[in-house]
Amino acid sequence: xxxxxxxxxxxxxxxxxxxxxxxxxxxxxxxxxxxxxxxxxxxxxxxxxxxxxxxxxxxxxxxxxxxxxxxxxxxxxxxxxxxxxxxxxxxxxxxxxxxxxxxxxxxxxxxxxxxxxxxxxxxxxxxxxxxxxxxxxxxxxxxxxxxxxxxxxxxxxxxxxxxxxxxxxxxxxxxxxxxxxxxxxxxxxxxxxxxxxxxxxxxxxxxxxxxxxxxxxxxxxxxxxxxxxxxxxxxxxxxxxxxxxxxxxxxxxxxxxxxxxxxxxxxxxxxxxxxx
Amino acid sequence: xxxxxxxxxxxxxxxxxxxxxxxxxxxxxxxxxxxxxxxxxxxxxxxxxxxxxxxxxxxxxxxxxxxxxxxxxxxxxxxxxxxxxxxxxxxxxxxxxxxxxxxxxxxxxxxxxxxxxxxxxxxxxxxxxxxxxxxxxxxxxxxxxxxxxxxxxxxxxxxxxxxxxxxxxxxxxxxxxxxxxxxxxxxxxxxxxxxxxxxxxxxxxxxxxxxxxxxxxxxxxxxxxxxxxxxxxxxxxxxxxxxxxxxxxxxxxxxxxxxxxxxxxxxxxxxxxxxxxxxxxxxxxxxxxxxxxxxxxxxxxxxxxxxxxxxxxxxxxxxxxxxxxxxx
Numbered sequence: 001x002x003x004x005x006x007x008x009x010x011x012x013x014x015x016x017x018x019x020x021x022x023x024x025x026x027x028x029x030x031x032x033x034x035x036x037x038x039x040x041x042x043x044x045x046x047x048x049x050x051x052x053x054x055x056x057x058x059x060x061x062x063x064x065x066x067x068x069x070x071x072x073x074x075x076x077x078x079x080x081x082x083x084x085x086x087x088x089x090x091x092x093x094x095x096x097x098x099x100x101x102x103x104x105x106x107x108x109x110x111x112x113x114x115x116x117x118x119x120x121x122x123x124x125x126x127x128x129x130x131x132x133x134x135x136x137x138x139x140x141x142x143x144x145x146x147x148x149x150x151x152x153x154x155x156x157x158x159x160x161x162x163x164x165x166x167x168x169x170x171x172x173x174x175x176x177x178x179x180x181x182x183x184x185x186x187x188x189x190x191x192x193x194x195x196x197x198x199x200x201x202x203x204x205x206x207x208x209x210x211x212x213x214x215x216x217x218x219x220x221x222x223x224x225x226x227x228x229x230x231x232x233x234x235x236x237x238x239x240x241x242x243x244x245x246x247x248x249x250x251x252x253x254x255x256x257x258x259x260x261x262x263x264x265x266x267x268x269x270x271x272x273x274x275x276x
Numbered sequence: 277x278x279x280x281x282x283x284x285x286x287x288x289x290x291x292x293x294x295x296x297x298x299x300x301x302x303x304x305x306x307x308x309x310x311x312x313x314x315x316x317x318x319x320x321x322x323x324x325x326x327x328x329x330x331x332x333x334x335x336x337x338x339x340x341x342x343x344x345x346x347x348x349x350x351x352x353x354x355x356x357x358x359x360x361x362x363x364x365x366x367x368x369x370x371x372x373x374x375x376x377x378x379x380x381x382x383x384x385x386x387x388x389x390x391x392x393x394x395x396x397x398x399x400x401x402x403x404x405x406x407x408x409x410x411x412x413x414x415x416x417x418x419x420x421x422x423x424x425x426x427x428x429x430x431x432x433x434x435x436x437x438x439x440x441x442x443x444x445x446x447x448x449x450x451x452x453x454x455x456x457x458x459x460x461x462x463x464x465x466x467x468x469x470x471x472x473x474x475x476x477x478x479x480x481x482x483x484x485x486x487x488x489x490x491x492x493x494x495x496x497x498x499x500x501x502x503x504x505x506x507x508x509x510x511x512x513x514x515x516x517x518x519x520x521x522x523x524x525x526x527x528x529x530x531x532x533x534x535x536x537x538x539x540x541x542x543x544x545x546x547x548x549x550x551x552x553x554x555x556x557x558x559x560x561x562x563x564x565x566x567x568x569x570x571x572x573x574x575x576x577x578x579x580x581x582x583x584x585x586x587x588x589x590x591x592x593x594x595x596x597x598x599x600x601x602x603x604x
Contacts, residue, residue: 111296117583118538118583119305120539120576121542122545153531229429247427251426258425259421
């Protein structure tokens with residue numbers, strides 16, 4: 001396991017992987033430890049952490065904060081992962097084709113990218129979710145639609161600066177096809193910025209989701225961390241725990257994903273490896 | 277042709293290219309907003325408590341909502357060309373006045389945020405990369421990782437708890453103390469005082485982003501062959517970093533700075549709603565829930581123009597930084 005040996009050398013990445021695994025376990029075991037609906041009224045409202053059998057307290061309506069965090073983990077991971085997968089796929093396709101071919105293909109694709117980019121993304125996401133009606137699907141669509149242009153710009157920039165290099169010209173001379181040059185020669189050379197951008201993007205997706213549900217645009221049937229913070233905002237002064245713990249959950253999850261992303265970068269980037 | 281003339285031609289070409297983009301955005305937004313259920317007449321009628329069908333019809337007629345969609349779009353496009361962004365039913369004011377009124381606070385917030393985030397991000401990324409795996413690198417990286425991972429609204433709320441409610445250093449919300457009737461320098465100081473927490477909140481996230489990107493970019497470039505060449509011909513390490521690596525490493529950061537302006541406007545929706553900062557973001561948020569279509573379109577148009585302009589500037593800077601990019 002050459003890859004694991006390299007990954008393991010980055011201690012914080014291993015630390016991140018452990019946190020992420022804990023979040024995964026929390027998400028998958030939520031139904032076992034907290035079998036009740038996280039929206040249900042579990043006891044006395046506004047209980048402080050440790051009081052009335054609430055580990056992390058309860059909110060204004062007596063909902064269990066800990067239960068909400070456990071069930072919310074599933075929401076965040078699922079939305080973050082799916083939205084990023086869609087966005088990266090779109091971005092690499094658009095950016096790669098535009099950067100490699102240039103000319104009118106570049107013009108058309110970049111006009112489309114520019115249009116999507118020009119619309120302020122978070123307001124656009126709010127708009128998409130509000131129009132399709134708040135649900136898991138509309139949130140994933142909204143996040144993917146606003147996220148892919150960043151990848152496309154990045155990939156296009158890399159492709160443009162690589163396409164005139166000697167090694168690519170050599171490929172042309174030996175008669176290699178365009179698709180092969182793009183996928184086998186140029187793409188591997190710009191994987192590390194894509195991986196860095198991708199790891200940042202899963203984090204961003206989770207943050208956008210929490211922002212949307214903070215503003216009340218989450219799926220009304222599924223608990224999420226942003227919703228919990230939005231609901232606790234009005235009682236910030238008297239019940240700090242309602243806002244604080246879900247925020248820490250977001251922080252730790254996003255942090256873990258970023259650390260894992262960085263570890264992947266270290267393990268996959270041969271140039272950085274030689275440098276050390 | 278001289279280099280300057282080529283440059284001017286490139287800028288003109290990019291300017292002309294951006295016209296269809298703006299038109300496309302207008303059309304997209306117009307149809308997107310029309311897909312939404314319920315129009316302004318529904319909202320006004322709902323607020324009044326009850327409304328007869330005749331009254332609803334009257335309202336729709338007054339705002340031109342009874343005409344076919346293409347006609348509404350054509351009227352809208354014609355109006356925009358004459359700088360008329362329509363009328364906000366909710367605020368009972370021309371949209372252009374409302375938007376311009378709220379534009380300055382947002383611009384103030386954004387400019388101060390960009391200056392802090394990009395400037396400090398480049399410096400921190402440079403320091404982190406040049407002392408790879410030292411305590412400085414680790415400290416900066418840990419700081420960047422934690423701030424990057426924290427949701428903006430949560431930082432904002434926690435800052436209100438600590439610095440406003442507990443310590444009483446900064447006001448919780450608003451842009452100025454209206455009741456105090458400050459003038460001149462006192463007013464500037466008052467606004468600056470209110471600006472601190474929203475700016476710090478908004479810039480923390482982007483600061484982390486630029487720091488990470490700058491660090492990754494510096495390390496990426498440090499492994500290139502030209503660095504080995506530079507070292508082999510006996511250049512000092514300082515010269516290699518500041519003249520050779522830095523210029524190449526700035527490319528992704530410049531690209532990202534352009535890309536992030538749209539996102540920054542979005543981020544300000546959250547920050548403005550947390551701190552009740554009276555800018556465009558908060559206006560957009562209010563407009564969406566009031567279903568104030570004309571107002572939303574006005575905000576989108578203004579933001580779109582801003583982002584197109586900034587992308588143009590970024591492209592020109594990019595062509596200066598990397599001569600391999602064909603200007604032609």
